[in-house]
Amino acid sequence: MSKSLQAIRGMNDILPEQTPLWRYFEGTVARLLDNYGYKQIRMPIVEFTELFKRSIGEVTDIVEKEMYTFEDRNGDSLTLRPEGTAACVRAVLEHGITGGGQVQKLWYIGPMFRHERPQKGRYRQFHQIGLEVFNLDGPDIDAELIIMTWRLWGELGIRDAVKLELNSLGTSESRGRYREALVEYLSARHDKLDEDSQRRLKTNPLRVLDTKNADTQAVLVDAPKMADYLDDESRAHFEGLKARLDAVGIPYVFNPKLVRGLDYYSKTVFEWVTDKLGAQGTVCAGGRYDGLVEQMGGKPTPGVGFAMGIERLVLMLETLEQIPQEISRQVDVYLCAFGEEAELAGLALAERVRDELPNLRLQVNAGAGSFKSQFKKADKSGALYALILGDDEMAQQVVGFKPLRGQGEQQSIAWDALAAHLATCVVQG
Numbered sequence: 001m002s003k004s005l006q007a008i009r010g011m012n013d014i015l016p017e018q019t020p021l022w023r024y025f026e027g028t029v030a031r032l033l034d035n036y037g038y039k040q041i042r043m044p045i046v047e048f049t050e051l052f053k054r055s056i057g058e059v060t061d062i063v064e065k066e067m068y069t070f071e072d073r074n075g076d077s078l079t080l081r082p083e084g085t086a087a088c089v090r091a092v093l094e095h096g097i098t099g100g101g102q103v104q105k106l107w108y109i110g111p112m113f114r115h116e117r118p119q120k121g122r123y124r125q126f127h128q129i130g131l132e133v134f135n136l137d138g139p140d141i142d143a144e145l146i147i148m149t150w151r152l153w154g155e156l157g158i159r160d161a162v163k164l165e166l167n168s169l170g171t172s173e174s175r176g177r178y179r180e181a182l183v184e185y186l187s188a189r190h191d192k193l194d195e196d197s198q199r200r201l202k203t204n205p206l207r208v209l210d211t212k213n214a215d216t217q218a219v220l221v222d223a224p225k226m227a228d229y230l231d232d233e234s235r236a237h238f239e240g241l242k243a244r245l246d247a248v249g250i251p252y253v254f255n256p257k258l259v260r261g262l263d264y265y266s267k268t269v270f271e272w273v274t275d276k277l278g279a280q281g282t283v284c285a286g287g288r289y290d291g292l293v294e295q296m297g298g299k300p301t302p303g304v305g306f307a308m309g310i311e312r313l314v315l316m317l318e319t320l321e322q323i324p325q326e327i328s329r330q331v332d333v334y335l336c337a338f339g340e341e342a343e344l345a346g347l348a349l350a351e352r353v354r355d356e357l358p359n360l361r362l363q364v365n366a367g368a369g370s371f372k373s374q375f376k377k378a379d380k381s382g383a384l385y386a387l388i389l390g391d392d393e394m395a396q397q398v399v400g401f402k403p404l405r406g407q408g409e410q411q412s413i414a415w416d417a418l419a420a421h422l423a424t425c426v427v428q429g
Contacts, residue, residue: 010116010124020327021314025156026109029129029308032152036144038105038131043087045111049077054296055086055264066114080113084130085264085289085305086296093298098134107131109310121277121312130307131286134293137302139240142268142288143248145306146241149272149284150250156313157322158274162283164250165271167258168238169206170230172266172291178229179205185223192219209257225256234267241268264292268304276319277312284308332361332426334378334404335387338371342389349389349399349415356419360426379404384426387418401425 007013014022030040049069056063068080081087088106092098109129116122133141146164153159169175183205190198194213201208211217230238245252258269269287277283286306293301317323337346350364363381365374378386388400388410398412401421413421 008124010118012123012125018314020330021317021323022310024324024327025310025314025317026129028155029152030109032148032155033107033131036105036148038107041088041091041106041108042110043081043084043091043108045081045113046078047081047087047090049079051086051090051296052079052082055089055292056083066116068113068115082112082114084108084110084112084128084307085132085292088130088132088305089293089296089298089303092134093293093296098293098298098301101135103136104132104134106133119279121279121309121315123311127310128307129310130305132303132305134301134303136304137290139237139244139268142237142241142304143244145286145304146245146250146270147248149306149308150248153272156317158313158316158320161276161316161320162272162274164245164252165255165258165273166238166242166252167226167255167269168230168234168267169226169259169265169269169287170234170267174229174231174234175206175226175266178224178226181224181229182206182208186219189219192216206259209259220257227256237267264289264295266290270306272308274316276316282309283312283316329382329384330361331363331381331383333363333385333387333422334381334383335362335364335389335399336371336374336378337365337389338374339391342391342394343368345394346387346389349418352415353419353422357423357426360422385422 033040049067052067053063067082070078072078088108092104092106098104107130109127111125111127113125115124118124131145133145150159150164153162170178183201186193186197186201186205186208190201192215193201193208194211194216197208197211197213197216208216209220209223211220242252252270255271258271259265265287267288267290270285271282272284273281274283275281284306285308286304288302288304290300290302292303293299335346335350337343346364350362353360353362363383365377369377375386384403384405386400386402386404388402390400393399393412396412397415399415399418400410401413401418402410
């Protein structure tokens with residue numbers, strides 16, 4: 001027998017019972033970003049491989065081990081995007097929308113792809129909402145990004161479950177001086193480092209700071225600190241960011257080992273972390289990348305942004321039981337009609353109601369069926385109320401109105417009064 005078809009490991013279906021929570025989360029974020037003046041951009045999920053090598057860095061774990069790269073029919077090397085910032089920078093450069101110092105505040109949503117070991121909260125196809133701002137170089141815009149996420153956590157009811165970690169990586173020059181000091185320190189203790197850190201010491205030494213190995217962490221206790229190598233401009237920028245967060249009342253923790261996994265970051269880096277999801281503790285992260293646009297062929301253009309993982313935040317809402325009751329109900333009203341004449345009248349009546357109440361979730365029974373079977377489907381739909389059209393109702397030009405989720409007797413409502421009655425009842429329900 002042939003092997004049954006199934007999804008690729010680490011690439012998951014999002015089933016109908018799951019999508020309401022996804023739509024709630026995505027809608028909440030979209031409204032928030034609209035309110036702060038951000039505009040949506042949509043990029044392809046496939047880019048030339050060179051884009052990510054130039055932006056992310058050829059010696060990062062993503063480029064070395066995790067990208068889905070293939071050759072197309074023209075012989076071009078293409079890659080499924082592993083992150084969104086590089087693609088967004090490519091788009092703004094290609095279309096010239098940051099030229100002349102134009103400020104752009106952009107956001108995007110969609111799937112990303114990395115060939116990692118699948119586990120809870122970490123998948124090979126995962127979804128992110130990302131945000132990028134160009135041509136603003138002060139700490140005020142860095143603060144705005146963090147303040148927006150703080151507001152989002154409050155709206156979602158998860159603010160008490162996340163913690164903000166901050167660091168500054170300085171300019172490329174100050175980071176270069178720090179890298180030299182760190183390499184010198186770690187090279188003298190090479191045999192005490194774990195194997196992965198020994199490899200990173202030669203390719204991307206700052207990533208050693210990010211190690212989870214306890215022995216290497218012990219070595220790092222007395223290692224040089226980035227804060228001691230910051231230039232005056234970066235130090236003033238970081239102090240300005242902290243002052244703004246203090247003014248708004250957002251708590252944070254200074255984490256000198258926070259470096260992020262991509263080469264393009266400079267100055268501000270931050271992560272929102274949680275202890276509610278086991279090993280996958282980061283739910284939103286980002287920072288400043290003032291040299292990236294120039295690195296990719298554009299003019300010097302300051303940039304800052306973040307990305308948040310939708311899977312992890314949806315899982316967090318489930319774990320903390322912060323799921324609004326109303327999103328579990330996909331139908332407000334279910335219309336049952338018995339007989340062909342009633343079915344025709346029911347269709348027309350339903351459309352009249354939808355004209356007057358465009359936000360009402362009204363489902364009309366399909367497939368006919370007995371009184372018992374239609375009511376069973378009405379109940380299973382989760383609707384608050386059932387509407388009934390039979391011979392008696394047709395003769396009187398009324399519709400039966402029956403509560404399905406609580407107290408109340410069935411009553412008859414005139415067709416021309418139905419929309420007004422539903423507007424009151426569904427709001428109350």
